[in-house]
Amino acid sequence: MATITTPRKSVAVNPLKQSQPLGAALAFLGLKGVMPLFHGSQGCTAFAKVMLVRHFREAIPLSTTAMTEVSTILGGEDNVEQAILTLVEKSKPSMIGLCTTGLTETRGDDMTGILQTIRKRHPELHDLPIVFASTPDFKGALQDGFAATVTSIMKELPRAGETRCNQITLLIGSAFAPGDVQEIKEIVAAFGLHAIAVPDLSLSLDGHLDGDYNTVTTGGTTLAELREIGSSVYTLALGESMRAAAETLEAQFGIPYEVFTSLSNLDAVDSFLEGLADLSGLPVPDKYRHQRSQLQDAMLDTHFFFGRKQVSLALEPDLLWSTVHFLQSMGAEIRAAVTTTKSPLLEQLPVETITIGDLEDFEQLAIGSDLLIGNSHLAAIARRLHLPLYRLGFPIFDRLGNGQRCTVGYRGVMQLLFDLGNLFLEQEEAQTRH
Amino acid sequence: MKLTQGKINELLSESACEHNHKKDGKGKNKSCTQVAQPGAAQGGCAFDGAMIALVPITDAAHLVHGPIACAGNSWGSRGSLSSGPMLYKMGFTTDLTENEIIFGGEKKLYKAILEIKERYNPAAIFVYSTCVTALIGDDLNAVCQKAAEKTGVPVVPVNSPGFIGSKNLGNRVGGEALLEYVVGTREPELTTPYDINLIGEYNIAGELWNVLPLFQKIGIRVLGQITGDGRYQDIACAHRAKLNVMICSKALINMARKMEESYGIPYIEESFYGVEDMNRCLRNIAAKIGDSVLQGRVEQLIASEMEKLNEALLPYRKRLKGKRVVLYTGGVKSWSIISAAKDLGIEVCATSTKKSTEEDKARIKELLGKDGIMLEKGNAQELLRVIAQTKADMLIAGGRNQYTALKARIPFLDINQERHHPYAGYEGLVELARELDEALHSPVWQQIRKPAPWEIELPSVED
Numbered sequence: 001m002a003t004i005t006t007p008r009k010s011v012a013v014n015p016l017k018q019s020q021p022l023g024a025a026l027a028f029l030g031l032k033g034v035m036p037l038f039h040g041s042q043g044c045t046a047f048a049k050v051m052l053v054r055h056f057r058e059a060i061p062l063s064t065t066a067m068t069e070v071s072t073i074l075g076g077e078d079n080v081e082q083a084i085l086t087l088v089e090k091s092k093p094s095m096i097g098l099c100t101t102g103l104t105e106t107r108g109d110d111m112t113g114i115l116q117t118i119r120k121r122h123p124e125l126h127d128l129p130i131v132f133a134s135t136p137d138f139k140g141a142l143q144d145g146f147a148a149t150v151t152s153i154m155k156e157l158p159r160a161g162e163t164r165c166n167q168i169t170l171l172i173g174s175a176f177a178p179g180d181v182q183e184i185k186e187i188v189a190a191f192g193l194h195a196i197a198v199p200d201l202s203l204s205l206d207g208h209l210d211g212d213y214n215t216v217t218t219g220g221t222t223l224a225e226l227r228e229i230g231s232s233v234y235t236l237a238l239g240e241s242m243r244a245a246a247e248t249l250e251a252q253f254g255i256p257y258e259v260f261t262s263l264s265n266l267d268a269v270d271s272f273l274e275g276l277a278d279l280s281g282l283p284v285p286d287k288y289r290h291q292r293s294q295l296q297d298a299m300l301d302t303h304f305f306f307g308r309k310q311v312s313l314a315l316e317p318d319l320l321w322s323t324v325h326f327l328q329s330m331g332a333e334i335r336a337a338v339t340t341t342k343s344p345l346l347e348q349l350p351v352e353t354i355t356i357g358d359l360e361d362f363e364q365l366a367i368g369s370d371l372l373i374g375n376s377h378l379a380a381i382a383r384r385l386h387l388p389l390y391r392l393g394f395p396i397f398d399r400l401g402n403g404q405r406c407t408v409g410y411r412g413v414m415q416l417l418f419d420l421g422n423l424f425l426e427q428e429e430a431q432t433r434h
Numbered sequence: 435m436k437l438t439q440g441k442i443n444e445l446l447s448e449s450a451c452e453h454n455h456k457k458d459g460k461g462k463n464k465s466c467t468q469v470a471q472p473g474a475a476q477g478g479c480a481f482d483g484a485m486i487a488l489v490p491i492t493d494a495a496h497l498v499h500g501p502i503a504c505a506g507n508s509w510g511s512r513g514s515l516s517s518g519p520m521l522y523k524m525g526f527t528t529d530l531t532e533n534e535i536i537f538g539g540e541k542k543l544y545k546a547i548l549e550i551k552e553r554y555n556p557a558a559i560f561v562y563s564t565c566v567t568a569l570i571g572d573d574l575n576a577v578c579q580k581a582a583e584k585t586g587v588p589v590v591p592v593n594s595p596g597f598i599g600s601k602n603l604g605n606r607v608g609g610e611a612l613l614e615y616v617v618g619t620r621e622p623e624l625t626t627p628y629d630i631n632l633i634g635e636y637n638i639a640g641e642l643w644n645v646l647p648l649f650q651k652i653g654i655r656v657l658g659q660i661t662g663d664g665r666y667q668d669i670a671c672a673h674r675a676k677l678n679v680m681i682c683s684k685a686l687i688n689m690a691r692k693m694e695e696s697y698g699i700p701y702i703e704e705s706f707y708g709v710e711d712m713n714r715c716l717r718n719i720a721a722k723i724g725d726s727v728l729q730g731r732v733e734q735l736i737a738s739e740m741e742k743l744n745e746a747l748l749p750y751r752k753r754l755k756g757k758r759v760v761l762y763t764g765g766v767k768s769w770s771i772i773s774a775a776k777d778l779g780i781e782v783c784a785t786s787t788k789k790s791t792e793e794d795k796a797r798i799k800e801l802l803g804k805d806g807i808m809l810e811k812g813n814a815q816e817l818l819r820v821i822a823q824t825k826a827d828m829l830i831a832g833g834r835n836q837y838t839a840l841k842a843r844i845p846f847l848d849i850n851q852e853r854h855h856p857y858a859g860y861e862g863l864v865e866l867a868r869e870l871d872e873a874l875h876s877p878v879w880q881q882i883r884k885p886a887p888w889e890i891e892l893p894s895v896e897d
Contacts, residue, residue, distance in 0.1 A: 011497065011546035012529040013553075014510070019503035041565050042470045043479025043596035047507035050833075054511070059814075059837035066470035069597045072569060079472040086473030102501035103565040103597065106535055137501035138530050138566065209882065213818055213842055377510060380523065397511065 002337075002349045006356045013360035014377060016314050017340040018394065020135035020145030021101050022048045023174055025062055026394075027149035028097030028131070030172075030181075030199020032220040035093040037083055039065045039076060039109065040101030044137075055395040056178075056205045056403050061216050063087055067103060076109045081118050088128065091215040094223050096130045099149065102137030129223065131156050141340035142394065143316040146174035147241040150198060154248045158229035168279065169232040169255070170197040171246055173239025174394075175318035178206040179406035184238065184263065187273070187409055190287065191280040196225045196232065207403035229253075234279055236260060239318040240345045261345065262322035263408035264416065265329040266295060291410035298414045299330065305424035306330035312366035314359060314374035315393050317343035323373060323392065324349055326416065336365035371423060388423045442598055445606040448688050470600065476813075476834070479596030481564055482508070483604020487686060488560050488592065488611070489522055490514035490636045490661040491669065495556035497526040499543050499574065500564030504596070505529075513638045513853065517663050521556055530566060539572050547581040547589055557666035558588040560611070568595035588666070590615040605685030612660065612669060613692055620670035622657065628723060629657040631672045633689055633701075635681040637662030644859030645706050648739070652731040654719060660689065673697045676723045679704055679715070684791065706858035708774030709743065739860045747778065750867035755779040757874060760821050762786045762809065762831035763849050769797040771830065771849060774857070776801065778867050783824040784809055814838040828874055843883050845873040 021038050025048050028036040038045045045064035052060040065079040080098070087093060100111060111132055119125060133149040140148075150171055170188065172181055181202035188195040203219030210218060229249065235257035237246040246257035258275060262268040270292075273284050309332040313323055320339050327334065334351045338361055346354050355361050363381045366372055372382050375393040382389035396402050406412040470477070478486075481504060489496050489512050498505035509525025516522065528546050530539050547559055559581075563574045574591040582589040592611045594604055622629075630649075635642055642662045649656055658664070658672030678690045678701035690701035702722060704715035713736050720732040758781050761771055772782045784807035787795050798808060807820060814835065821829060821844060829839040832850030839846035847869055849857070857866040 083473035
């Protein structure tokens with residue numbers, strides 16, 4: 001059981017947290033043909049876009065209602081309307097993902113009302129879904145904005161339908177990278193299940209080269225798939241933050257769900273596969289039985305390097321949870337855990353204290369560690385503390401391949417073991433040479 | 435600095451900016467004053483611009499008064515380099531919560547400034563307001579003044595809520611803050627007749643370090659670096675310089691003009707990109723403040739640099755000759771880079787003139803030749819169309835368009851503030867040549883344009 005502390009100070013120094021709208025954008029980007037739209041000043045969009053472009057090294061569709069001082073005082077309705085009409089004309093999206101920002105939440109724009117008026121005034125938009133999520137910058141963090149958006153998508157798009165006994169819905173939280181999503185989908189498909197993954201970043205931000213230039217996402221969950229979610233027989237919520245979205249589906253369509261808080265250690269992958277075997281009525285495929293034995297062998301080879309190692313983490317709650325469990329499953333110890341926002345998981349984490357704070361807090365707490373884990377902003381801290389850094393989370397500017405990174409399933413866990421194990425190994429060799 | 439509508443209008447209609455020189459009401463470029471279009475706007479906000487202009491002051495703390503997005507999505511990621519202090523790379527924000535939105539954020543801001551002073555002891559603290567703190571009516575100036583009195587450290591309010599306008603306007607807001615609170619507040623230990631300020635050079639990727647040694651060689655001293663690799667103290671003394679040299683930017687022209695008015699410092703507009711421009715820059719500085727001795731030293735330096743440069747560029751010139759590029763970038767860079775490209779034997783077949791002034795455009799026309807295309811407006815699709823139409827070999831543009839080009843399988847070079855390579859000065863031109871050569875001649879192009887063997891249609895058997 002962990003004690004949660006929030007340092008009492010007036011200034012955040014080197015923030016770890018990213019804002020809710022950024023999370024919303026990321027969630028929307030996992031839908032096909034979508035144009036995410038921030039209702040705020042043009043800077044809100046520009047900053048988020050730069051972050052996403054630098055992390056994924058991809059073109060990122062993201063637009064703005066371009067609020068000005070005057071429109072903020074008068075209300076944003078005209079800007080929202082004009083933005084939607086312009087996007088429809090120029091980009092022909094099959095969906096628009098609208099979210100608020102600190103600016104428009106402070107002003108208090110009545111978004112439901114605004115959308116109703118726009119719909120009334122423009123019957124031609126009838127077939128265009130506009131999914132709305134409320135994501136003020138002054139509350140929560142990226143993970144919350146992502147979760148709120150998935151919940152909105154689940155509330156607004158699925159339709160009731162006859163249950164299909166091999167169709168399941170995967171709600172995939174912000175802790176999972178496109179490479180993770182791809183691995184998860186492959187595992188599920190190996191059980192003969194037809195999965196609708198939401199959001200499906202593995203088709204949009206995975207990094208792939210295709211034909212023409214596009215102003216909206218070229219891959220992701222399609223609108224047709226989203227509509228059919230009401231026919232799924234089960235929901236697998238991946239990451240605690242996906243619980244609310246799964247509950248929405250249960251409330252609307254009576255679809256039962258299970259939350260998997262991690263897919264990044266042997267036990268976690270075991271129970272996921274067991275769950276899939278139960279759902280499908282099929283045995284675990286040979287491929288995964290073999291992979292499991294490979295992972296166990298890798299655990300043997302690497303455990304020398306993990307035992308009693310002191311690791312400090314700065315990650316969002318869901319990712320913190322799965323990474324802490326992974327490390328502890330290998331005998332490593334948690335020196336410091338800093339996170340961005342509240343989560344029911346935090347108290348249950350088997351570490352002494354968890355700090356909801358910034359990287360100034362982290363830098364002090366991490367002294368004496370063997371390894372740091374977190375986003376690229378930790379690089380400067382790692383240099384100052386002369387410690388190795390494993391980059392995980394968002395944003396990662398100084399490493400390639402963020403769209404393909406996979407740390408889930410037996411194979412992903414094995415890769416994670418090797419990557420971290422090599423860092424420990426390198427450190428030990430450097431020390432013996434001195 | 436109180437940011438009234440009058441002040442904003444003044445910055446928008448900056449008289450020294452050629453965008454505002456009406457020619458019978460025609461030909462006026464509206465890029466400074468144009469309002470961002472909902473659904474179409476792409477650029478950053480005024481807050482972004484203010485930070486771009488001021489964050490390169492390396493020994494200051496830059497505190498963002500607002501909710502997490504403004505600082506959280508931007509801190510530490512700007513490309514300006516420092517030769518010393520690293521404080522400017524740290525992200526400070528009041529990270530406002532719902533509580534302060536309702537009850538006001540002034541108290542938290544005041545305490546935040548005190549905490550920064552206590553823990554980091556900065557040379558100065560720049561405090562940036564944002565949309566939200568402007569909206570809830572926090573009195574930035576009053577809090578900064580009180581905190582400055584309490585801490586004894588300069589606390590500079592920068593009234594830069596994003597919604598007042600574009601990045602360009604934000605640059606000027608940053609400049610205004612320097613004029614009002616910093617420049618002229620201290621005296622330099624010594625002055626020389628050869629003191630200049632550089633204005634609008636942000637030391638992206640260390641570009642300044644390609645140029646400073648040149649100044650040193652001829653005996654020019656850069657007093658205030660505004661703001662690349664800048665120090666608070668030096669900028670505070672900048673009013674004692676003999677000449678302001680504006681680099682590649684109309685954005686801080688308000689500073690140059692007002693320093694001329696207040697301190698009688700003349701200014702010239704120069705560029706560090708390309709041989710011609712670099713030479714001209716050195717000559718113009720010498721002509722403005724120097725005597726024949728200094729001018730002689732400049733000619734000597736140019737001659738020796740040119741010799742070295744020609745030798746270094748020889749292999750690249752051969753490989754780059756006749757290559758065709760499309761250039762998409764703002765303002766002055768639209769012509770200064772053409773000039774650099776021409777030095778390398780590269781043909782610029784199209785360039786953007788979106789943010790260029792009439793004067794810029796005239797220069798572009800001259801440099802481009804008769805077949806060159808001037809892109810008045812541009813989005814990704816338009817760019818790709820022009821590249822196809824002109825059969826260009828590559829796109830040179832800002833990072834935002836990197837994936838526009840790459841996804842279309844077109845070589846790309848980043849020229850804006852996110853770039854990682856310094857292209858200024860003589861050494862910079864060699865770097866530019868090397869990067870262009872690498873981008874154009876990489877073996878990947880052939881491979882990524884090649885269809886899979888099973889996608890190649892065979893001629894049908896019946897023929």
